Amino acid sequence: MVIHNISSSLANSLRQRRQRLANLIDFPAILWSGSSSPRNFPANVFPFRASSHFLYFAGLPLPKAAIRLEAGKLELFMDDPSPSSALWHGEIPKREEIAQIIEADAAKPLTELEFCVAEAATIAVQDAATWTQQSQLLNRWVLPQNPLQGIDLELAKAIVSLRLTHDEEALTELRKAAGVSVEAHKAGMAATPNVKREAEVRGAMEGVIIAHNMTTSYNSIVTVHGEVLHNEQYHHPLQPGDLLLADVGAETEMGWAADITRTWPVSGKFSSTQRDIYDVVLAAHDACIAKMRPGVEYGDIHLLAATVIAQGLVDLGILLGNAQDLVEMDAHALFFPHGIGHLLGLDVHDMEDLGDLAGYEEGRERSDRFGLGYLRLNRPLRPGMLVTIEPGFYQVPAILNNAHLRSKFENVVNWERLSQFNDVHGIRIEDDVLVTQEGSEVLTAALPNDADTVENLVNG
Numbered sequence: 001m002v003i004h005n006i007s008s009s010l011a012n013s014l015r016q017r018r019q020r021l022a023n024l025i026d027f028p029a030i031l032w033s034g035s036s037s038p039r040n041f042p043a044n045v046f047p048f049r050a051s052s053h054f055l056y057f058a059g060l061p062l063p064k065a066a067i068r069l070e071a072g073k074l075e076l077f078m079d080d081p082s083p084s085s086a087l088w089h090g091e092i093p094k095r096e097e098i099a100q101i102i103e104a105d106a107a108k109p110l111t112e113l114e115f116c117v118a119e120a121a122t123i124a125v126q127d128a129a130t131w132t133q134q135s136q137l138l139n140r141w142v143l144p145q146n147p148l149q150g151i152d153l154e155l156a157k158a159i160v161s162l163r164l165t166h167d168e169e170a171l172t173e174l175r176k177a178a179g180v181s182v183e184a185h186k187a188g189m190a191a192t193p194n195v196k197r198e199a200e201v202r203g204a205m206e207g208v209i210i211a212h213n214m215t216t217s218y219n220s221i222v223t224v225h226g227e228v229l230h231n232e233q234y235h236h237p238l239q240p241g242d243l244l245l246a247d248v249g250a251e252t253e254m255g256w257a258a259d260i261t262r263t264w265p266v267s268g269k270f271s272s273t274q275r276d277i278y279d280v281v282l283a284a285h286d287a288c289i290a291k292m293r294p295g296v297e298y299g300d301i302h303l304l305a306a307t308v309i310a311q312g313l314v315d316l317g318i319l320l321g322n323a324q325d326l327v328e329m330d331a332h333a334l335f336f337p338h339g340i341g342h343l344l345g346l347d348v349h350d351m352e353d354l355g356d357l358a359g360y361e362e363g364r365e366r367s368d369r370f371g372l373g374y375l376r377l378n379r380p381l382r383p384g385m386l387v388t389i390e391p392g393f394y395q396v397p398a399i400l401n402n403a404h405l406r407s408k409f410e411n412v413v414n415w416e417r418l419s420q421f422n423d424v425h426g427i428r429i430e431d432d433v434l435v436t437q438e439g440s441e442v443l444t445a446a447l448p449n450d451a452d453t454v455e456n457l458v459n460g
């Protein structure tokens, strides 16, 4: 448990966040932090991660705690550590000390919570022990997978409107996460010529993150099979002709995330086919970032990426036809099947515990189109939003061998030409981009992404 004094600027931000919430809702909210889940027996647990909504207002990752927010005031509910706790976990500050640190207006044991739940809204925490407790105390089902209703929905909308754009304190943390993630990627590139397996590159990258006393903000992807979008296997050997795709991001002690992907040649030199496709993905990445500014629809950024990729593949002779038409018929999605990115903040897919409430502007719903269904964000950009831009190209067997898709796109793919690109399994280039008043700022810009410099980083 990380409990230390917090800076006066963080304390100030926490107060402002609580006050801004109070300006949006006229009922109390109770947010639970959650508890650690056992791995194989109760005393051996997965690392604790506090609920992001709790962290946003409480500022410290306190396990088994709850806060009641009303009219800008915060009451902290948590139990003091048991007498035996000091033996195993060291001295942990008592409730009253923690209350002082986070400037709580009152501090009470957890048993008192049952007297304060009337008319209170909440949001389900992911771990079962906690949502069971939430359901029992509030006397209604509070389940992570249930659609939000009534005051819970109103609370969620209010929190979304706050967390959608980041205050200075959040941005300081997000920049820290980005900086350490950049160093992790450089370490991964530099380690590649000296190692034999994906796992060793992962070790070099996560080692940097751990050495900064941070954790990864999601399970790292470090793979020569980048076509498996969320590959979590690290046992493959690195062969000279392989591309290695690394999607690795750090999370600060306070829970703020980064999310970066780079793809580099194991040998330190892209083949000509790998380079051709890499440059198409990079062109899409750069075009998207160049277009970002307040008011621009994120959905249009996605379509821009799709169009640049389609045009690039036409130029390479892989797709046949006009780029715009190809995107309209979703042909780009054969190779770029996911969305251009997502919100980033305390969660790597920020606020996705609320379904599409944060990602989709009110009144909008996910499309069922092949080329649009995985779009996670569909809103106009606003200053202070942090999003990822992560175009990619993948040869996914489940897509390219799908009989229905194959016949639908039979005439717009030059399959023979495509077969010349067999050494490209998956390429993604992902950066974290802050929307500013005038345009955008790439928080991860210190990590080069042009093919030459990436090669140089691998070659040391």
Ligand code: GLY
Pocket: 218, 247, 259, 342, 348, 390, 430
């Ligand atoms: N790291 C997961 C993602 O890029 O969405």
Ligand code: MN
Pocket: 259, 341, 342, 388, 390, 430
């Ligand atoms: Mn991402």
Ligand code: MN
Pocket: 247, 248, 259, 260, 261, 430
């Ligand atoms: Mn990622």
